[in-house]
Amino acid sequence: MSAARTTYREAVRAAIRAALLDDERVFLMGEDVGSYGGCFGVSKGLLEEFGPERIRDTPLSESGFTGAGIGAALGGMRPIVEIMTVNFSLLALDQIVNSAATIRHMSDGQFSVPLVIRMATGAGRQLAAQHSHSLESFYAHVPGIRVVAPATLEDARGMLPAALADPDPVVIFEHTSLYNLEGELAEDAGAVDLDRAAIRRPGRDVTLVTHGGSLAKTLAAAATLAEEGIEAEVIDLRSLRPLDDATIIASVSRTRRAVMVDEGWRTMSLAAELVTRIVEQAFYELDAPLARVCTAEVPIPYPAHLEQAALPSADKIVAAARRLTGG
Amino acid sequence: MSRADTELPGREEGLQLLRGMQRIRRFEDRAAELYSAMKIRGFLHLYNGQEAVAVGVLQALHEDDAVVATYREHGHALAAGLPMGEVMAELYGREQGSSGGRGGSMHIFDAEHRFYGGQAIVAGGLPLAVGLALADQMQHRPRVTACFFGEGAAAEGEFHEALNLAALWTLPVLFVCENNLYAMGTALGRSQAETDIHARAGGYGIESTALDGMDVVAVAAAARAAVTGIREDGKPRFLECHTYRFRAHSMFDAQLYRPREEIEAWKKRCPIMGLRQRLLAAELATEADFAALEQDIEAEVEAAVAFAEAGSWEPVEQLASHVMTEREA
Ligand SMILES: Cc1ncc(C[n+]2csc(CCOP(=O)(O)OP(=O)(O)O)c2C)c(N)n1
Numbered sequence: 001m002s003a004a005r006t007t008y009r010e011a012v013r014a015a016i017r018a019a020l021l022d023d024e025r026v027f028l029m030g031e032d033v034g035s036y037g038g039c040f041g042v043s044k045g046l047l048e049e050f051g052p053e054r055i056r057d058t059p060l061s062e063s064g065f066t067g068a069g070i071g072a073a074l075g076g077m078r079p080i081v082e083i084m085t086v087n088f089s090l091l092a093l094d095q096i097v098n099s100a101a102t103i104r105h106m107s108d109g110q111f112s113v114p115l116v117i118r119m120a121t122g123a124g125r126q127l128a129a130q131h132s133h134s135l136e137s138f139y140a141h142v143p144g145i146r147v148v149a150p151a152t153l154e155d156a157r158g159m160l161p162a163a164l165a166d167p168d169p170v171v172i173f174e175h176t177s178l179y180n181l182e183g184e185l186a187e188d189a190g191a192v193d194l195d196r197a198a199i200r201r202p203g204r205d206v207t208l209v210t211h212g213g214s215l216a217k218t219l220a221a222a223a224t225l226a227e228e229g230i231e232a233e234v235i236d237l238r239s240l241r242p243l244d245d246a247t248i249i250a251s252v253s254r255t256r257r258a259v260m261v262d263e264g265w266r267t268m269s270l271a272a273e274l275v276t277r278i279v280e281q282a283f284y285e286l287d288a289p290l291a292r293v294c295t296a297e298v299p300i301p302y303p304a305h306l307e308q309a310a311l312p313s314a315d316k317i318v319a320a321a322r323r324l325t326g327g
Numbered sequence: 328m329s330r331a332d333t334e335l336p337g338r339e340e341g342l343q344l345l346r347g348m349q350r351i352r353r354f355e356d357r358a359a360e361l362y363s364a365m366k367i368r369g370f371l372h373l374y375n376g377q378e379a380v381a382v383g384v385l386q387a388l389h390e391d392d393a394v395v396a397t398y399r400e401h402g403h404a405l406a407a408g409l410p411m412g413e414v415m416a417e418l419y420g421r422e423q424g425s426s427g428g429r430g431g432s433m434h435i436f437d438a439e440h441r442f443y444g445g446q447a448i449v450a451g452g453l454p455l456a457v458g459l460a461l462a463d464q465m466q467h468r469p470r471v472t473a474c475f476f477g478e479g480a481a482a483e484g485e486f487h488e489a490l491n492l493a494a495l496w497t498l499p500v501l502f503v504c505e506n507n508l509y510a511m512g513t514a515l516g517r518s519q520a521e522t523d524i525h526a527r528a529g530g531y532g533i534e535s536t537a538l539d540g541m542d543v544v545a546v547a548a549a550a551r552a553a554v555t556g557i558r559e560d561g562k563p564r565f566l567e568c569h570t571y572r573f574r575a576h577s578m579f580d581a582q583l584y585r586p587r588e589e590i591e592a593w594k595k596r597c598p599i600m601g602l603r604q605r606l607l608a609a610e611l612a613t614e615a616d617f618a619a620l621e622q623d624i625e626a627e628v629e630a631a632v633a634f635a636e637a638g639s640w641e642p643v644e645q646l647a648s649h650v651m652t653e654r655e656a
Pocket of ligand 1: 399447448449450476477478479480481507509510511576
């Protein structure tokens with residue numbers, strides 16, 4: 001099977017393009033997805049190929065067009081709503097939480113909402129406090145929606161078609177640091193499963209659980225730890241709701257130690273949820289306290305040195321793993 | 328627009344409109360009693376006084392048109408043709424209810440009638456209606472989506488976002504603002520800088536009309552004209568119906584926010600009484616007709632109550648069903 005050199009951005013674009021070719025009901029809408037080509041360049045060229053009906057520029061109305069996406073999904077379409085970033089998705093939180101997530105259960109299964117919402121997330125580009133949030137946990141908190149975070153080229157290409165095939169609302173988080181990620185992708189790459197976490201690096205001494213934009217940092221930390229003789233197992237959650245407990249618990253039961261790496265703030269975080277699940281399900285397997293590497297509890301500052309000090313880093317992950325392994 | 332301006336329809340249609348309103352009134356009077364008897368719990372927002380709007384507008388729709396309503400939607404559900412027993416069972420929370428009992432009074436859904444709720448976030452239904460209409464447009468289906476909301480919704484961002492989108496994309500939505508002057512206890516004049524709501528729709532280039540929402544004949548005529556217009560050019564229309572709720576916002580409130588004389592004055596404009604008087608004056612109907620109609624409705628409401636009473640509770644084991652679509656393992 002042949003593979004081609006590509007980027008995460010191109011993989012997402014290829015996924016959108018294939019979906020548009022595949023299914024007439026699919027369309028993309030959001031701010032600047034058309035003429036501008038997407039604020040991260042993801043949809044560049046699609047307007048020319050598919051026209052303004054299906055590559056639909058919207059006004060600045062996050063709640064309005066997200067709600068319209070929900071309505072269109074109820075009406076038989078398969079919309080992909082792009083919200084520029086998670087920061088602005090707060091203006092659409094009402095529609096996502098109060099409409100998309102509730103309608104199926106509240107209507108006793110009469111209506112479902114086959115909607116895909118894509119949004120960028122994360123910090124690291126010196127964009128300061130209002131453009132650097134990692135609020136995946138807000139969404140992962142809510143029953144009635146699925147939340148996924150592609151961290152690899154395969155998942156960037158494969159999660160979108162899987163999400164479109166899913167009858168329920170799916171929120172896809174694309175970390176902004178990933179769009180330029182380069183690598184090989186099989187030419188026939190297609191839909192992937194949305195349920196399972198993936199072990200990105202096997203190891204026996206400590207489990208590092210992460211997702212999205214923190215995967216690269218975590219793998220770098222694992223490489224450093226390996227030089228010191230500590231073999232870290234790296235789990236990429238992939239799905240943030242539902243969480244794949246089985247993979248996490250099996251890993252921790254082998255390594256007996258775990259560090260959660262999460263770009264969200266520590267308090268009420270995804271990391272907190274992971275710790276709780278491990279304690280609930282594998283308490284007696286543990287040989288050390290669980291640890292978390294999260295973002296410092298501050299609005300993200302602009303200067304690079306302060307921003308980096310606030311975010312998880314390979315060094316912080318290495319230090320946390322060393323403490324647990326007595327290194 | 329005064330009542331004299333609207334031409335009375337014939338006997339049959341007149342009685343039909345009367346029946347529609349009377350069904351809602353009687354259903355809700357009974358629901359209020361059942362609330363006091365603790366058969367119905369939670370919020371119960373009665374539509375008492377506003378019946379002409381739902382009945383007048385919905386008679387203009389076709390079977391495959393869609394409806395998006397608010398938490399004050401018993402009237403719309405009944406006027407849209409949902410079986411009364413299922414609506415009452417929903418108020419009870421029984422599994423035979425329109426939404427399997429899961430929504431209650433505020434969340435009535437019915438796929439068969441394309442009734443999309445029962446949306447209890449003020450203005451939250453407007454974007455949904457825009458999306459339903461967008462789906463129709465993109466799939467070349469000549470259908471209309473009617474979206475009901477109160478004047479309070481006009482202060483929300485979602486109202487403006489939805490109107491802009493509907494106008495910008497030329498979507499077949501009939502927006503129906505039921506201006507009953509109060510959002511809970513907040514008078515329109517105390518909360519919105521421009522109290523002429525339909526003028527605001529005009530600001531988005533949407534053809535809009537203000538009318539007497541206590542006159543079912545006027546509402547029916549305006550709705551027919553609006554729906555015909557939508558079917559012709561695909562553009563949204565906006566109706567602002569001036570109306571009044573005779574009872575509290577939800578079941579009980581002290582109504583300190585409005586003078587008793589105001590309530591009494593509006594009650595004199597009761598849409599049901601008004602139509603009866605006009606039908607009598609025009610000799611299109613008699614007291615005997617009304618008595619027969621009331622008897623019918625009484626029987627229908629009692630049957631609905633009996634249906635709800637006989638209903639069952641959803642087994643607790645099903646609590647989490649339909650959170651997500653069930654998938655094969
Ligand atoms: C977004 C939101 N804010 C507040 C409420 C609480 N609330 C419910 S009904 C209501 C008043 C709405 O008034 P209006 O839109 O005029 O409709 P009416 O109740 O008169 O039918 C309020 C404030 C709500 N449900 N949703």
